[in-house]
Amino acid sequence: MLGVYIHVPFCRTRCPYCDFVSEAVAGNPPDAYVDALVREIGALETDLEAGSVFFGGGTPSLLSERQLARIFRALHDRFRLDADAEITLEANPDDLRPELPGQWRALGVNRISLGVQSLDNRVLRYLGRRHDADTALRAVAMVGEAFDNWNMDLIFGAAPVDAWETTLTRTVALRPPHVAAYGLTHEPDTPFGARADEAIEEDAALALYRAAETTLADWDHYEISNFALPGRQCRHNLVYWHNEEYAGFGTGAYSFLNGVRARNGVSTAAYMDNPCRKEESLQLNDTEIRLETVIQHLRLKTGLDRDYYMRRFGQALDGNFGPALARLARRGLIEDDGQTVRPTAQGFYLNNEIGLELVG
Ligand code: SF4
Numbered sequence: 001m002l003g004v005y006i007h008v009p010f011c012r013t014r015c016p017y018c019d020f021v022s023e024a025v026a027g028n029p030p031d032a033y034v035d036a037l038v039r040e041i042g043a044l045e046t047d048l049e050a051g052s053v054f055f056g057g058g059t060p061s062l063l064s065e066r067q068l069a070r071i072f073r074a075l076h077d078r079f080r081l082d083a084d085a086e087i088t089l090e091a092n093p094d095d096l097r098p099e100l101p102g103q104w105r106a107l108g109v110n111r112i113s114l115g116v117q118s119l120d121n122r123v124l125r126y127l128g129r130r131h132d133a134d135t136a137l138r139a140v141a142m143v144g145e146a147f148d149n150w151n152m153d154l155i156f157g158a159a160p161v162d163a164w165e166t167t168l169t170r171t172v173a174l175r176p177p178h179v180a181a182y183g184l185t186h187e188p189d190t191p192f193g194a195r196a197d198e199a200i201e202e203d204a205a206l207a208l209y210r211a212a213e214t215t216l217a218d219w220d221h222y223e224i225s226n227f228a229l230p231g232r233q234c235r236h237n238l239v240y241w242h243n244e245e246y247a248g249f250g251t252g253a254y255s256f257l258n259g260v261r262a263r264n265g266v267s268t269a270a271y272m273d274n275p276c277r278k279e280e281s282l283q284l285n286d287t288e289i290r291l292e293t294v295i296q297h298l299r300l301k302t303g304l305d306r307d308y309y310m311r312r313f314g315q316a317l318d319g320n321f322g323p324a325l326a327r328l329a330r331r332g333l334i335e336d337d338g339q340t341v342r343p344t345a346q347g348f349y350l351n352n353e354i355g356l357e358l359v360g
Contacts, residue, residue, distance in 0.1 A: 001049045001050060001051030001052075001082055002048055002051075002065050002239065002245040002257070003050065003236045003239035003240070003244070003245075003246040003247075004053045004054070004075065004079060004154075004246065004248075004344050005050065005053075005054050005056060005073060005236075005246060005247065005248040005249065005250070005254075006037065006060070006248075006253075007055070007056055007058060007250030007253045008022060008029060008033075008055060008056070008057040008059065008062065008063060009022045009024040009033075009057060009250065009251040009252065009268050010022060010024075010033070010057070010324045011023070011025070011058055011059045011060060011062070011092075012025070012031040012062065012092070012130060013125060013128075013130060015128045015129060015193040016127075016128045016190060016192050017127060017184060017186070017187070018190060018192035019187040019189055019190050020057065020058065020271055021266050022057055023268060025062065025126070025314070027062075027064060028067060029063060029273075032249075033271075034063075034067045034071060035272075037071055037250055037275065038070060038073075038074040039151070039153045039263075039276065040079060040250070040276055041071075041074040041075060041249055042074055042077065043276045044247060046257075047078070047079075047080065047127065048079055048080070048204065049073075049082060050079040050080070050081050050082065050085060050210055050212055050247075050353035051076060051082045051083075051085055051086070051239070052086040052088070052235045052236035052239060053085060053088070053089075053236070054088045054236040054237075055068075055071075055088065055089040055090060055109075055177070056088075057090055059090070059092050059095065059115075060089050060090050060091070061089065061090065061091035061092055061095040061096070062095065062338050065103045068107050072107050072108055073285045074284070078114035081108075084314070086110065086111055086153075086234070086235040086236055087109050087111060087137075088110075088113055088234070088236055089104055089109045089112055090112075090113045090115065091113070091114055091129070091143070092115050093114060093115065093131040093138075093139035094130045094131040094139075096138065096142050099143070100142075100240035101142055101143060101145070101146030104146075104350075105146055105147070108158050110149060111147065111150060112143045112148040112149075112150040113149050113150055113153060114136075114139055114143055114150060114151065115153045116140070116152045116153060116154060117129055117141075117153060117154060118133070118155060118167050119136060119166065119171065120160075120163035120166055121133050121136070121156075121257060122159070122160055123124075123159070123160065123167070124136075125156065126159045127158050127184075135279040137174075139265045140174055141299075144174070148177070149177055149232060149258070150177060150178065150181070151176060151177070151178035151234065152176040152178070153180050153182070153214075154168075154171065154172060154175070154179060154180065155181075155182055156181060156182070156183055156184065156205070156208040156209070156211075156212065157183045157184035157199070157200050157204075157205055157208060158184045159198065164208050164211060165211060165215075165326060168215040168216065169215065170211060171215075171216070172216065173261070175229075177229045177232035178219075178226070178232050178233070178234060179212075179216060179219060179226070179227040179228075180225055181212045181225055181226075182225050183208070183209065184199075185199075186199050194243065196341060201247075206349060213345075218317070221301060221348075222300060222301050223241060223299055223300050224348050224349075224351050240296065241296045241297065241299050242296065242297065243258050243293040243296045243297070245258075248264070249264075249275075249348045250271070250286070251265070251266060251267070252264055252265070258283075259283055259289060260282065260284070261280075261281075261282050261284055262280060262282070263279055264278060264279060265277065290320055291358060291359065293309075293312070293313075294317070294320075294321055295354065295358055298305065298343050298354050298358075299336065299343070300343075301342065301343070301348075303334070303342030304317065304340065304341050304342075305337055306318075306341075307339070324357050324358050324360060327357055328341075328347070328357050328358075331353075331357075332344055332346055332353050333346060333350060333353060334347050338339045
């Protein structure tokens with residue numbers, strides 16, 4: 001079953017650290033964008049079964065009930081949605097109004113990902129977020145009451161850095177089923193790019209990462225940046241990490257179908273003019289797909305099982321990657337019990353090194 005991703009490239013205001021494809025909009029996203037999404041979804045010439053849908057952004061919680069309903073209709077026309085498909089909507093805490101969770105649930109949403117980022121007002125101001133900690137807590141209460149499956153996004157490494165501990169402690173008390181914790185980056189094409197001197201040292205970032213692991217001890221640290229209570233792993237993201245197929249719609253969205261990786265252009269104006277035009281489309285060969293499958297699985301604590309690899313590709317993992325895996329084990333980045341290769345704690349943090357070694 002494939003995953004379906006819908007990109008909503010609009011936010012109330014732009015956060016200065018963010019390099020996601022989005023632009024500021026005063027009210028709801030333009031109907032012309034929803035028209036374009038409906039056209040792009042309708043043009044997909046398949047009738048596939050989907051196990052997950054993820055509305056990401058940008059800020060999908062800006063969509064009106066009517067706009068979301070139109071997108072859902074288009075999805076149901078094109079996809080067979082599995083009866084227990086995971087359907088996630090990303091929401092900003094400042095958008096939450098009491099009536100919204102019920103509307104979202106009625107449309108079929110069953111998981112909310114809340115962009116909390118921090119529960120410290122100084123950090124939220126530093127990040128240029130529009131909400132404060134009290135607003136985030138109110139949003140958490142509304143979401144937690146309506147949904148038993150939800151995520152809190154958090155950012156570490158923003159000033160004051162030591163506020164991370166408070167955010168983690170308060171997060172534990174809120175007991176979100178899922179937490180995603182990312183280090184702050186200073187991307188070149190963002191206002192924060194010009195403030196790269198404020199970035200914390202690598203050692204300090206590692207200490208904050210380890211603090212998350214320690215404090216969120218009740219949560220399974222199942223992926224580099226993701227923590228889940230039992231049964232609450234994000235099924236949609238597992239599609240990416242298992243290198244399975246997905247269909248992406250909207251500005252800048254990626255798809256991976258029948259071995260073809262395709263990407264829509266990043267201009268929303270151009271997308272609205274011609275939503276079915278792919279900016280990039282690349283047929284991956286078997287070697288590339290095998291390589292990506294190994295790299296992606298090694299983002300997960302469960303790693304990669306040799307029998308699974310044989311079933312999926314009809315080839316032995318060691319025949320394809322034996323020397324690189326041996327080098328990774330010698331470097332202490334993976335552990336290998338002969339059946340399964342898994343990232344070590346160090347390999348989790350230095351995951352890009354694993355990718356580089358496998359690419360060779
Ligand atoms: S961080 Fe989220 S809310 Fe802020 S600009 Fe980026 S996508 Fe929009």
